């Protein structure tokens with residue numbers, strides 16, 4: 392907020408209680424307030440139009456009624472900044488469509504970006520044939536096709552061989568994604584508009600050819616890279632994460648900026664791994680809408696800067712002090 396300006400902005404948030412608890416912390420409310428932004432909870436059960444005025448609305452709600460409300464509002468009040476458009480968010484709710492934009496990115500200077508080889512399987516009965524016909528190589532990770540925020544959507548299996556596939560009890564469509572050795576650390580890149588921050592997180596460990604031959608058939612796991620979902624007693628992995636080198640920030644920024652443009656989204660993070668097979672090659676394995684920003688160092692400043700960017704970019708709003 393420029394010195395002496397008395398303009399105040401109203402931002403409404405429509406978030407699940409768990410998200411309000413983790414994201415709308417007093418430290419964020421206070422810093423935003425100091426800089427001219429007042430954050431208000433939106434009642435998703437009451438007509439949105441009756442809760443105006445808002446300069447901007449941020450949301451992460453899978454309630455179908457909420458989506459209708461939002462679409463109504465967008466038609467009646469095109470000036471209100473909605474972060475982000477439901478149709479753009481929808482793309483991230485499917486583990487095939489979420490990654491499609493990655494292959495369109497144009498990255499140079501000795502770096503390249505892609506996605507692991509993967510195939511979606513609608514009918515579990517055709518599982519073995521799908522692997523054979525797609526040329527996928529073991530190990531593979533079996534991920535629910537739908538990534539809609541439920542606990543189920545994070546339940547995965549690392550499968551070492553065909554026996555492991557046969558042993559799975561699959562009842563929903565899923566994606567078989569090739570496991571790629573990447574040094575046991577993932578790079579989680581948080582994006583809030585033009586603000587980007589890359590952090591390191593624990594990951595599945597590399598799998599040698601020898602291990603492939605003697606391991607169990609499959610291993611189940613869930614949210615292995617999410618610090619809030621993991622304990623910290625495995626020092627070995629922590630040391631590996633600490634020792635890992637972040638990719639150059641110019642590369643990370645370029646990928647994040649192009650991805651933001653391609654996805655037409657402002658609030659997301661993506662998981663990127665270094666492809667141990669090819670120097671300079673990185674793979675995007677997951678993209679998440681409105682992730683756990685509060686785990687980011689200085690999240691209050693980053694998000695407040697983003698909020699100000701967003702409301703100031705609105706079609707001209709006459710400042711009260713002019």
Ligand SMILES: Nc1ncnc2c1ncn2[C@@H]1O[C@H](COP(=O)(O)OP(=O)(O)OP(=O)(O)O)[C@@H](O)[C@H]1O
Nearest residue numbers: 507545568569570571594595614616617662676677
């Ligand atoms: N293709 C892959 N190759 C190697 N490791 C992978 C691959 N896909 C996933 N992983 C590992 O499994 C973890 C979970 O995968 P993914 O991020 O797709 O799941 P998620 O449930 O969407 O996670 P999040 O909590 O980030 O939303 C990754 O953080 C990484 O450690």
Ligand SMILES: O=P(O)(O)O[C@H]1[C@H](OP(=O)(O)O)[C@@H](OP(=O)(O)O)[C@@H](O)[C@@H](O)[C@@H]1OP(=O)(O)O
Nearest residue numbers: 410413539540617618619679680681682683684
């Ligand atoms: O809240 P958390 O800190 O666990 O944030 C996680 C977030 O949970 P929440 O949005 O329901 O809170 C997850 O959302 P859904 O996919 O389940 O919708 C997903 O975005 C994870 O990637 C986030 O973890 P992070 O990527 O930041 O490590």
Ligand SMILES: [Mg+2]
Nearest residue numbers: 616662677678
């Ligand atoms: Mg992930």
Ligand SMILES: [Mg+2]
Nearest residue numbers: 538677678679
């Ligand atoms: Mg995810």
